[in-house]
Amino acid sequence: MRNRSPRPTADGSPPTTGMSxxxxxxxxxxxxxxxxxxxxxxxxxxxxxxxxxxxxxxxxxxxxxxxxxxxxxxxxxxxxxxxxxxxxxxxxxxxxxxxxxxxxxxxxxxxxxxxxxxxxxxxxxxxxxxxxxxxxxxxxxxxxxxxxxxxxxxxxxxxxxxxxxxxxxDTHPFTLFYNKEVCEQAGLLDSDGLLVDLTGKDAFESALEEISAVTGGLALSVANVSETSTPWRFFWTLYNQLESATPFLSEDGAVLSVDEASFVEVMTVVQEWVEKGWLNSNLDYATSQTTMFTGQAGFYLQGEWEIATAQSIEGLDFGMAEIPQLFDKPAVQADxxxxxxxxxxxxxxxxxxxxxxxxxxxxxxxxxxxxxxxxxxxxxxxxxxxxALEPQRHYAGAADHAVYDDPAWYGGSGSTFEDTVGAQLGLVQQGALTPERAFAAIRSQLEIYTSTPSPL
The missing domain is CATH 3.40.190.10 (Periplasmic binding protein-like II)
Structure with missing residues (x-):
């Protein structure tokens, strides 16, 4: 076994007391x-x-x-x-x-x-x-x-x-999975069999239209039923690509500082994609995967950890890429x-x-x-x-423009904040709420947390 050499205790460590x-x-x-x-x-x-x-x-x-x-x-x-x-x-x-x-x-x-x-x-x-x-x-x-x-x-x-x-x-970002068979038929693969550049909202929407023509329906699957983290990651990615984006929360969660106009802009785009039939209105986590895996959709958005699931599907030819920059700057939700x-x-x-x-x-x-x-x-x-790892190397650059959830005692991955906000975002995608009503509901439901000091 290796020998470990002792060092002095680090300066600046917070003092500890007895039974506080x-x-x-x-x-x-x-x-x-x-x-x-x-x-x-x-x-x-x-x-x-x-x-x-x-x-x-x-x-x-x-x-x-x-x-x-x-x-x-x-x-x-x-x-x-x-x-x-x-x-x-x-x-x-x-x-x-x-x-x-x-x-x-x-x-x-x-x-x-x-x-x-x-x-x-x-x-x-x-x-x-x-x-x-x-x-x-x-x-x-x-x-x-x-x-x-x-x-x-x-x-x-x-x-x-x-x-x-x-x-x-690590960094684990929200990521674009794509079905190569569908995307090839849609003319979206380059000579190396990789997804072509889809920078810009117009280019991405054109790709959704081409995929929809191949599948006869969905182009993009994003879980939003009995699932709150995925709608949040979807929103937070697109929202932070806007120059007008502000922190959702400030002062360690005491202030709701999200820009309402930017919120509505993003969720209006999501709603339009559903209305055009490009994006699902009702899919749970597992079904949103299956939809892309079986070629019923060409694109699937989820955390990169689902690479293992995709690799386990016999006969599935898939790729992964960074979520394209649709708006003003590159950004992707991550932790x-x-x-x-x-x-x-x-x-x-x-x-x-x-x-x-x-x-x-x-x-x-x-x-x-x-x-x-x-x-x-x-x-x-x-x-x-x-x-050399495939397809990992094709989305590795996402780590450089990762956007993390804002600090809050009730926030972070798998938190009360994600559950609360993600539920309302999912309802917009389902067509049950307008973006404006979802924003009002989020403001109302978060008030108890923004007005409560951290219990830690």
Missing amino acids: RRSLFGAGALTAAGLSLTGCSSPLAAGLLGSQLDPETVVYWNLFGGGDGVRMQDMQSGYRDLYGPESLQATTLAWGNPYYSKLTLATVGNQPPDVAVAHLTRAKPLWAGGLLDPITEDDLAGVGLSSADFNQQAWATQVTDGQNIAIPL SHTFILPRKDRSPEQRTLAMQFIKEMLEQSLIWAEGGHIPSYMPTFESAEYQ
Whole structure:
């Protein structure tokens, strides 16, 4: 096993106290959260209740299931191969709010993991609640990293209050999938079998018209039934391509600052595409995929993580591309999985251990990229192996103009904000609401959150 050299504790770490009011709440709330903590041999119990662990063991929490979960397990195995089978205690918890609730409770209870995963958009409220340790330049340098090693859009977005709060593993953008058979018949593929340039609203709408002529109906499928995140990603992508776009939320979620005219402009376009028969009015997540996979539509918009699903369909010839710039500037909704250091008392050795674990995960991020995510670690991104990945390399540039959700205690991926706003956007696509009525409903429904201080 490798030897780890200790370093001084990083300056600027927030002070920790004994049993504060926050900690007392956290300790009492663990049972209320419904966590099963029986037996000190449980990894979750060890992380929450502080059972004795080898000081050389990293306690790590993540929220990855499905294909992402399998790849993360492979990366964890790579770490154990280097440092020994007892070097890592990894726990996977349920995606979304359940994960963040448990991470919050463990931290306020003063028993968090050493390292955890967080969406960048969810790391921001954790930081605002005093639940994260900052990551200094010395922390990075101590394991051979620097800010220059990362995609600068993701890196700049994680910087909050002048401090590094997270280390990006990836960027995962909203992406255009296309059925090559349909697009070839529509005359939309170049000599290499790739989608032609569709920059500009006129060019994109012409493509939708050509595809519709091939399919006899839909050109583009976007999930909007029993699904709220996809309508939000769809809107946030197009909205941020407008020069007139303003933040949807400001002052950490206390102010609704979205530009109403731009909101209406985007959702009017969406409504027009439905009326012309180019875009579906009612499709759930699974059916929106099937529609493109089976050639009933040529285009499908979803997160790049669905690459694994597309690759599993026998006989499907598909491609992927960045969502074209339809309006004034390139932009695409995205988030990043990041590594965070939950707030806790750390010795210099423990801090080095946590950072070394993160570094080893970054070194294995080609495994992660095979599942569709764009690596934020530039040595991986620039490697010949990544640049040869198909179709990943054709949408990799989206990371440079990724637009993240605005910081808010109730916001981020899989959040109350996305559920609230996405539901109204989906109703516009279904034809049940006008853009103006949807905007009014969003304003009304978000008022309780904008007027409520963060509970963290």
